[in-house]
Amino acid sequence: MTNRERAMNILHYQPADRMPAVHFGYWPELLQEWAQQGKIPEELAYDNWDGSEKDIALDKLIGWDFNWSKTSGARNGLMPGFETKTLEVLPDGSRRVQSWTGVIERIKPGVTSIPSEDDYILKDREAFETLYRPKMQFSPERVDLEYFRRFNETRDWDRPIGLHLGSVLGSIRDMTSVVGMSYLLYDEDEDLFADIVDTYAEMQYQCVKAILETGAKFDFGHYWEDICFKNGPLLSPDMFDELCAKHYKKRNDLCHQYGIDVISLDCDGVTEKLLPTWFENGVNTMFPIEIGVWGDQFEPARKKYGKGMLGVGGMDKTALRKDKAAVDAEIERLKRLSAMGGFIPCPDHRLMPGTKFELVQYYAEEIKKIQL
Amino acid sequence: MSIYSEISENLQRGKAKVVKALVEQAVADGCPAAEILGEGLLAGMNVVGDKFKKNEVYVPEVLVAARAMNMGIEVLKPLLAEEGVESAGRVCIGTVQGDLHDIGKNLVKMMMEGKGLEVIDLGTDVAPETFVQTAIEQDCDIICCSALLTTTMEVMADVVKKAEEAGIRDRVKIMVGGAPVTDAFCQQIGADKYTSDAASAADAAVALCKEE
Numbered sequence: 273m274t275n276r277e278r279a280m281n282i283l284h285y286q287p288a289d290r291m292p293a294v295h296f297g298y299w300p301e302l303l304q305e306w307a308q309q310g311k312i313p314e315e316l317a318y319d320n321w322d323g324s325e326k327d328i329a330l331d332k333l334i335g336w337d338f339n340w341s342k343t344s345g346a347r348n349g350l351m352p353g354f355e356t357k358t359l360e361v362l363p364d365g366s367r368r369v370q371s372w373t374g375v376i377e378r379i380k381p382g383v384t385s386i387p388s389e390d391d392y393i394l395k396d397r398e399a400f401e402t403l404y405r406p407k408m409q410f411s412p413e414r415v416d417l418e419y420f421r422r423f424n425e426t427r428d429w430d431r432p433i434g435l436h437l438g439s440v441l442g443s444i445r446d447m448t449s450v451v452g453m454s455y456l457l458y459d460e461d462e463d464l465f466a467d468i469v470d471t472y473a474e475m476q477y478q479c480v481k482a483i484l485e486t487g488a489k490f491d492f493g494h495y496w497e498d499i500c501f502k503n504g505p506l507l508s509p510d511m512f513d514e515l516c517a518k519h520y521k522k523r524n525d526l527c528h529q530y531g532i533d534v535i536s537l538d539c540d541g542v543t544e545k546l547l548p549t550w551f552e553n554g555v556n557t558m559f560p561i562e563i564g565v566w567g568d569q570f571e572p573a574r575k576k577y578g579k580g581m582l583g584v585g586g587m588d589k590t591a592l593r594k595d596k597a598a599v600d601a602e603i604e605r606l607k608r609l610s611a612m613g614g615f616i617p618c619p620d621h622r623l624m625p626g627t628k629f630e631l632v633q634y635y636a637e638e639i640k641k642i643q644l
Numbered sequence: 645m646s647i648y649s650e651i652s653e654n655l656q657r658g659k660a661k662v663v664k665a666l667v668e669q670a671v672a673d674g675c676p677a678a679e680i681l682g683e684g685l686l687a688g689m690n691v692v693g694d695k696f697k698k699n700e701v702y703v704p705e706v707l708v709a710a711r712a713m714n715m716g717i718e719v720l721k722p723l724l725a726e727e728g729v730e731s732a733g734r735v736c737i738g739t740v741q742g743d744l745h746d747i748g749k750n751l752v753k754m755m756m757e758g759k760g761l762e763v764i765d766l767g768t769d770v771a772p773e774t775f776v777q778t779a780i781e782q783d784c785d786i787i788c789c790s791a792l793l794t795t796t797m798e799v800m801a802d803v804v805k806k807a808e809e810a811g812i813r814d815r816v817k818i819m820v821g822g823a824p825v826t827d828a829f830c831q832q833i834g835a836d837k838y839t840s841d842a843a844s845a846a847d848a849a850v851a852l853c854k855e856e
Contacts (some may be wrong), residue, residue: 366769380744380769385793388739388746388768450747454704455711459658501703501748502823503841508702545699565794565824590794625795 274430275337280491282644283534283557283582285613291642292337293635294584294618296560297322301384301625303330311629323433334629335636338431340559340584340618341538343494344423345436346415346479349443350374350407373447374403389449395456397464404447408471410478423488432491435483435532437523438476440516442497442539444468450506457507466515473519480523484530492534493527495520495555500541502566513549524554536584540621542568551577560585562620574612582614589619592635593626599635603642610642617642647675651684651716656691658708660715667716677723682760685716689758693843696755703751706842710754717757731762733853736778737788738766739822740799745792748822748842752788755846761853772802779807779816785853788845789835791822800825801833808834817852821845 273281273289281288298320307317312333320326323342331338353372360368366380368390377387393399427433444465445453456465499506524535536557537550543558562568563586570583587606591598606617617639623632645653647670654662663685670680692709695701735756739749746768753763764782766774775787787807791797800820807813817836820829830838837852839845 378744378768383742383744383769385743385796386745388744450703451707454707458704459660459708459711504699504702506703508704624793 276430276432276491279338279432279616280534282616283492283584283614285579288644290640291610291644292616293335293637293639294338294340294616295331295334295336295636296341296585296618296620296622297327297339298623298627299625302623302627305625306629309629334633335640337640340432340434340536340616341494342431343434343436344420344427344483344488344490345438346476346483348414348436348438348476348479350404350447351409351411351414352407373443375447375449375452389451392447392449392452394448394452394468395460397461400464400468404468405471408475410475410482412482414475414479415482417482417486420483420486420488423486427489434492434494434536435480435488435490435527437480437493437495437527437535439496440473440476440519441469441512442499444472445499445506453507457511469515469519473522477519477523477526481526484526490532492536492557493524493532494535494559495537497537497539498541500539500543500546502541504542504545509545509549512546517549517553520550520553520555528554534582536582541566544568544573547573547577547581551581556580557582557584559583560618560620564588564590564620568620570609570615571612574614579614583609584616585618585620586615587617587619587635589621589623589627592619592623592628592631594631596631596634599631599638603635603638606639607642610644647673648680648683648687651680652688652691655685655688655709655712655716656705658705658712660708660712663712664715664719667719671719671723677720677727678729681717681720681724681729685713685720686758686760689713689755693755693758693846697841697843703747706751706754710758713754713758732760732850733785734762734764734782735786735788735849736764736766736775736782736784737790738770738775739768739790739792740796740803741769741771742799743791743793743796744768746790748792749790751842752790752821752845755842756788756849759846759850761846761849772799772806775803776806776810776812779812780810784816786817786819786849788819788821788849791820791825794824797822797824797829800829800835804834819845819849819852 275292278288278292303317306312307314316326322339354374358367358369369377371377374393376391378390379387535555536559537555538559561570570586573581591602609615651666739746756763779787789800819837820835827838837848839848
């Protein structure tokens, strides 16, 4: 069986010869750490992104079968994005930088964590109409039609490849910051916020439509959102539903028309309260199910929504920083989840610094032994 | 409805400009600043905090309520100083060294201010020495550390160590929180208190200040 057949069979409750060893990439710092330790060649430690040639070369070195986050899609962000520029250098050496989304971030040399958000420019109707709406329109250059027309001849048929469906709210949050989203949505101009969401969503829908009309075949659809944190969603589930449900439905209905029935959504944090909106509107595959740090869970969702709820993820990646016993215990737990069907274990986010190379190799080898 | 109730209710709905206007009106009517603060602004923020703990409201409601509270407090600040109103305690807060994420830290700060605590915000990427030095110089009751990353939460152990070395552990409590932090981790590094959400952190801080 190919890895594509294995994965898609498992997600359709069909027989598979074994579990595929699936991952979700790495923190860049980890790859640099492994290169310094002599575990991987230096050239694989830089410019290595999901599904790239370097990522695939690393898969072979480690023993992974594929990276779930390998997707193809349109240029569905702001077009053009804002110029990334340093606005100010502060006395402590940190820089205030306007990012391509228009959010002003604070970045500090030598500190690689997620930057803090200092300010944003999408504050009112005027900023939206003059600066953002023009960047949110569908245009032919967003989709490389030639590439997608040849997609079926050129794509790797050994591994599943997803169609990137974009984002409904996460990208907007990236433009306004959490604070800006909160102010607009809950105090200043709820109608404007809804207009922003609708405008962006329509462009993304047109992108998906243009790609699917080329006849390109994908194994699953995939969203990115990241709209939850440790204690649940970043906004009320009711408001999320009101703003977003119709857009998921429209995009997912289109996917269904083209035979795509596995639709995953990448959301960090505890996702439970947003699952109803996603599941009822066609998103049926939880990813990456961050159990280790945040305590997100697949099993309760399966119990609540039944076999229609699928999962890719849920492997506590922190075990890969510990020892074989921790990895073995994690695999035992994953065996029980895998026995339910419709579930593929995968580290619950990108592997982080301190992860032991040999343990990752060991995990990749052992996970393939899960009997289905 | 009393003006204090009006302030509280508008604060809960995040109506910053209305809250500011109501606070100005209360001051003009001769209401004591301490009462406006306690029965209007802090009372409203208490309701928001309780609802946040119970997941009845979410991060945006806290952010807009805190903005409203801060606009009201700006009006009251000089008057509170004149009336000699003291805070419920003093906390220095920051995101630990190597970590720039500050949403959680800011939420905790807002909630603590909503409980009448004075909060010194050290920002992000804060060195252990800076937490300890500030606690000494500013006579803080609590050091409060936040981390987003599993790789940076270890710095919290260094904060505890530095506080011990500086000989302030008998009078300064250390609170820890953030995405990867747990109660077990808090105990392991010898910190005093872990809470799982911002509102609980504020309650715990008030309780710790009362203990002293």
